[in-house]
Amino acid sequence: MAIGWLFLDMNAFFASVEQQEHPELRGKPVAVVPMLTDTTCCIAASYEAKAYGIKTGTGVAEAKRLCPNIHLIEAKHGPYREYGARIIRTVESCLPISEVWSVDEMVCKLWANEHCLLDAITLGELVKSRIKSEVGECMHCSVGLGPNPFLAKVAAELQKPNGLVVLDDDDLPHKLFRMKLTDFPGISRGMEARLKAAGVFTTEQMYDLSLPQMRAIWGGVGGERWWYQLRGHNVALPPTDRRSVGHSHVLPPELRTRGGAEAVIGRLLEKAAERLRHHGYQARGISLYVRSIDGRTWAAKRRLTACADTWTLLTALRKLEEHPFPIPKQVGVVLYDLLPDAAVTLPLFGEDQKRLEAARAVDGINARYGRGTVSMASVKPVSYTAEDKIAFKKIGEMD
Ligand SMILES: [Mg+2]
Known part of the structure; x- marks a missing residue:
């Protein structure tokens, strides 16, 4: 299966925007919070904060305990949206975006002449360097290349920050097996519990499930979609503004x-x-x-x-x-x-x-x-x- 898709995921996006906008925060542990109170949780953590064990979802009181020097910054949606728009423009100067998945994630379909692995990697490197030169030096991103949007996103997850990872025929499925179930986009704690109840504890066990078994665990065609996506098939994504x-x-x-x-x-x-x-x-x-x-x-x-x-x-x-x-x-x-x-x-x-x-x-x-x-x-x-x-x-x- 050819490398058909490029996925871009900005690393620690909100925290990176803060560090880009405020040079005094660079190199420091930064966590972005919805409001300045101990009862809320972090919605983004810089890599310096992650080194202390702080991540998205860590409670503010816990973050302060883990890192007393943490810089807590109140989220400002205006700048995040503006940076998101600049990233979109920059990526589009390299290749067309097929779909924007969130403020800091987008997927691009590669054209036939870009399916060659070397060309796809060169394109990935171009996207990364342009974001750094045109949007800001603190704006790190991970790029994933894969046979479908799902595996391209998984590839981007595999190396953070600053990754450029390929998942192609030679890598599948064994490269997936080092991931925990909850490392996959779309497997929440609740979904993990359902998988465990069905005797599935590892990615390898999930991969070995039959199509009807996955359908039963997911409770519908969602499971079928997973079965095909894990194998590199292209499952049509819904045209999101019509479905x-x-x-x-x-x-x-x-x-x-x-x-x-x-x-x-x-x-x-x-x-x-x-x-x-x-x-x-x-x-x-x-x-x-x-x-x-x-x-x-x-x-x-x-x-x-x-x-x-x-x-x-x-x-x-x-x-x-x-x-x-x-x-x-x-x-x-x-x-x-x-x-x-x-x-x-x-x-x-x-x-x-x-x-x-x-x-x-x-x-x-x-x-x-x-x-x-x-x-x-x-x-x-x-x-x-x-x-x-x-x-x-x-x-x-x-x-
Ligand atoms: Mg991200």
Whole structure:
């Protein structure tokens, strides 16, 4: 299989921006935090801080204990976005970007004449040196080259900071075996627990699973995608601005009120979120639409940081509901701009991770004992069981 993809991951991105902008912080342990309080956790740590055992997710009190001289800096999203944009421009001066995965990660498809290993490595080196000369000397990055975007990202993970790693036919699968399960993008602690429950403790054991076994452990086609990706196959990534998952429902007359609509909307969201997780995706946008009894359509939408847990999605949805909408006849909820789990960087905060794991646990219970066995407390029960009488209509392109 040819080297077809280049993945770029900036190292300790937020901390590097701080060191670039503030020369007095260079060479020093720096941790970026969402706010200056001991109860929060680090969202990025410079390599000097990592040497003390501080990493993304380390609590601030713990970071201070590990390194009393730590420089704690409050996150400033403006500069991070601006640096992200400069990095994109610089990479695009070397080769076209296929997709930006997060503020500091992007993947590029190589053209046929770049598939030769030496040419691909030269291109990787060019990207790295241009970022250093044009964006800043503190802006280190790891480049991975692989047969698909997933393995290119894994290759970038293998050497940090400042790596340039190739995973091609000669390296597969044995180079993967030195990784722990949780080193793979998309394997959270919760997923690791599921793998362990199935007797899978090492990457080698995961690699030996059959396709149906992976499907069963992941609980859907997400497992199939992993089986193919680990073997270097190209699994089509969804065109992220088109793929969506959603449900709509025509309200029975007694529910054509604001309260009735809100109850049904909550249930529609729970179903859509469950389907999203089942397929191994996260959403970067949510929309709500209401068709009124006189045929008018009202819609509202908002962007999200990639997420898949019901609580976060429901919170965003309730914000959309605050806008006045007409007397409803039909309501619909759509989660859109989807990214596969493996393409999403770890949630910034431990809380996000806990919520996602809680949502997955609820999915497991509902799959076993029936839909709606466990539901969000803030989702009012629908007085008649709409789902039993009229199936919520599936909308969106994902089945
Ligand atoms: Mg990074």
